[in-house]
Amino acid sequence: MIVDSHIHWPVGANDDPAAFLNVLDRYGTDRAVVSGWEIFLRPGSVAMWNDRLADFCRRSGGRLVPLATFYLADGEAAVREARRSLEELGARGFKYHPWLQGENIFCETMYEVCRLAGRFQAPILFHDGTPVYSLSSQIAVLAGLFPETIFILGHGGILHFWEEALEAARQYPNIYIALCGQHSWAMQAACDELPAARLLWGSDYVGPGAEEFIAYRRGLFDGLELSPDVRTAILGENPKRLFRLEE
Amino acid sequence: MLIDACCTIDNEGDPALSPSGLLRVMDLSGVDRAVVHPPDRCFAFENDEGNTLTTGSAKQHPGRFIAAVTVNPWRRDGYERLQKALDGGGRLAGFSPGLQGFITGCGPLNGLLEKLAKSHPDVPVYIHTGHHSHGAPSQLFLLAGRFPEIRFIMGHSGATDYATDVVPVCRQRPNIYVESSFARPPGFVGRLKAVGWEKGIMGSGWPLNDLAFEWSEMRRLLPAEHAEKVLGGNLAALLGGLA
Numbered sequence A: 001m002i003v004d005s006h007i008h009w010p011v012g013a014n015d016d017p018a019a020f021l022n023v024l025d026r027y028g029t030d031r032a033v034v035s036g037w038e039i040f041l042r043p044g045s046v047a048m049w050n051d052r053l054a055d056f057c058r059r060s061g062g063r064l065v066p067l068a069t070f071y072l073a074d075g076e077a078a079v080r081e082a083r084r085s086l087e088e089l090g091a092r093g094f095k096y097h098p099w100l101q102g103e104n105i106f107c108e109t110m111y112e113v114c115r116l117a118g119r120f121q122a123p124i125l126f127h128d129g130t131p132v133y134s135l136s137s138q139i140a141v142l143a144g145l146f147p148e149t150i151f152i153l154g155h156g157g158i159l160h161f162w163e164e165a166l167e168a169a170r171q172y173p174n175i176y177i178a179l180c181g182q183h184s185w186a187m188q189a190a191c192d193e194l195p196a197a198r199l200l201w202g203s204d205y206v207g208p209g210a211e212e213f214i215a216y217r218r219g220l221f222d223g224l225e226l227s228p229d230v231r232t233a234i235l236g237e238n239p240k241r242l243f244r245l246e247e
Numbered sequence B: 001m002l003i004d005a006c007c008t009i010d011n012e013g014d015p016a017l018s019p020s021g022l023l024r025v026m027d028l029s030g031v032d033r034a035v036v037h038p039p040d041r042c043f044a045f046e047n048d049e050g051n052t053l054t055t056g057s058a059k060q061h062p063g064r065f066i067a068a069v070t071v072n073p074w075r076r077d078g079y080e081r082l083q084k085a086l087d088g089g090g091r092l093a094g095f096s097p098g099l100q101g102f103i104t105g106c107g108p109l110n111g112l113l114e115k116l117a118k119s120h121p122d123v124p125v126y127i128h129t130g131h132h133s134h135g136a137p138s139q140l141f142l143l144a145g146r147f148p149e150i151r152f153i154m155g156h157s158g159a160t161d162y163a164t165d166v167v168p169v170c171r172q173r174p175n176i177y178v179e180s181s182f183a184r185p186p187g188f189v190g191r192l193k194a195v196g197w198e199k200g201i202m203g204s205g206w207p208l209n210d211l212a213f214e215w216s217e218m219r220r221l222l223p224a225e226h227a228e229k230v231l232g233g234n235l236a237a238l239l240g241g242l243a
Helices: A017-026 A046-058 A076-087 A108-120 A136-145 A162-171 A184-193 A211-222 A228-242 B019-029 B040-044 B047-060 B078-087 B108-119 B137-146 B163-172 B185-195 B211-221 B224-238
Strands: A003-008 A031-035 A064-066 A094-096 A124-126 A151-153 A175-179 A199-201 B003-008 B033-037 B065-069 B092-095 B125-128 B152-155 B176-179
Touching: A003 A199, A003 A228, A017 A031, A017 A046, A017 A064, A017 A211, A031 A046, A046 A064, A046 A076, A076 A108, A108 A124, A108 A136, A136 A151, A136 A162, A136 A175, A151 A162, A162 A175, A162 A184, A175 A184, A175 A228, A184 A211, A199 A228, A211 B185, A211 B211, B003 B211, B003 B224, B019 B033, B019 B211, B033 B047, B040 B047, B047 B065, B047 B078, B065 B078, B078 B108, B108 B137, B137 B152, B137 B163, B137 B176, B152 B163, B163 B176, B163 B185, B176 B185, B185 B211, B211 B224
Parallel strands: A003 A031, A031 A064, A094 A124, A124 A151, A151 A175, A175 A199, B003 B033, B033 B065, B065 B092, B092 B125, B125 B152, B152 B176
Antiparallel strands: none
């Protein structure tokens, strides 16, 4: 099974899951853990976007599961929306993009969401590798504060902070790394140095017109020197377990 | 002629980074030549060692390697060291603001380039971009505006987080060329449509990237009518032709 654990779809532009599933089929992807797209660019009502993404995934025949998001500036309402997403919308975790969302992650609202995520065993997938709110080390600080919560470094530091991301994952067993956006060297280093159970793969596809990124990032992954077991874990078993895809 | 504009060699540590290791992967991908850059430590500090490595490799493998050389612009004798490296066979001057600790468009590099523009006006200047505080394409925009007579190569095309800056910068600076390593072929090719095919330069980013895969992706995605230029022709012209 191939699961894309870091992928977006602009539900505002096209809310037909068949269009998205066609793209996945073209690249042999069986299932996807989907983040929205417009919600990170023009928030409007966060609840509305979370609703739309959840509805989109519900109509996918079980192949898509959603990651909800929240805006820290909403304070307690952000925590309520996070809880609602888990309890009512079937979100399997959260996607948070501090850079695009423009928020400092060190605040009581984020801490409360982290506690909530830990209680629900719902991972938080962060954009990482970009100053000033999205350094891998900043997410490691959260991981230290909330050891019961699983944090996914959505890009494993991307190009400039991949060693920082590896160090974060070495120090904190509740940090996972998505092979998504790094160069081959960093991806191979993550696979060589970290437990395979804490790795995922993602394309970071953002919607129509960007299909070649799926091919490119799959190609990067296919070029890694991995045992078949590790490959299977990263592409299938790990996301299946982490995002409870069998439920 | 197929030229890879961004490969890094080293004579320490992993043998896979050696010049002979690079030649092997070039041959497997049918790449004729590669620009060889010094390793990071030689950008930061051991400049002469890195320059000797790249120019020496180019001499040892004539027709295969093109030497990029560097100097940390903070050095008081920076220009003299750079001049020596260029006279010793360097064909491009490369600078890495993140590793060398300066802001492109400000400070020590300007003085060095003023001298370089007079003594070696044909030498292209390769600036690594993408580092968050020291690698913005907009910083190169200011530098290229200050030195319109110098041809600059925007190494890595601002990858990753400055990708959106590339087109508006290049549209206003005809003396900037864009190099593809780490910018990912799908994104790079898309931006070349706006920047101009004659400004595109293929680089794999070996050894951090897999040279064979990067080349196969770029070959697959480039329109056939522009491939020759981007895969080597533009760089060869920029270097004034290659024997």
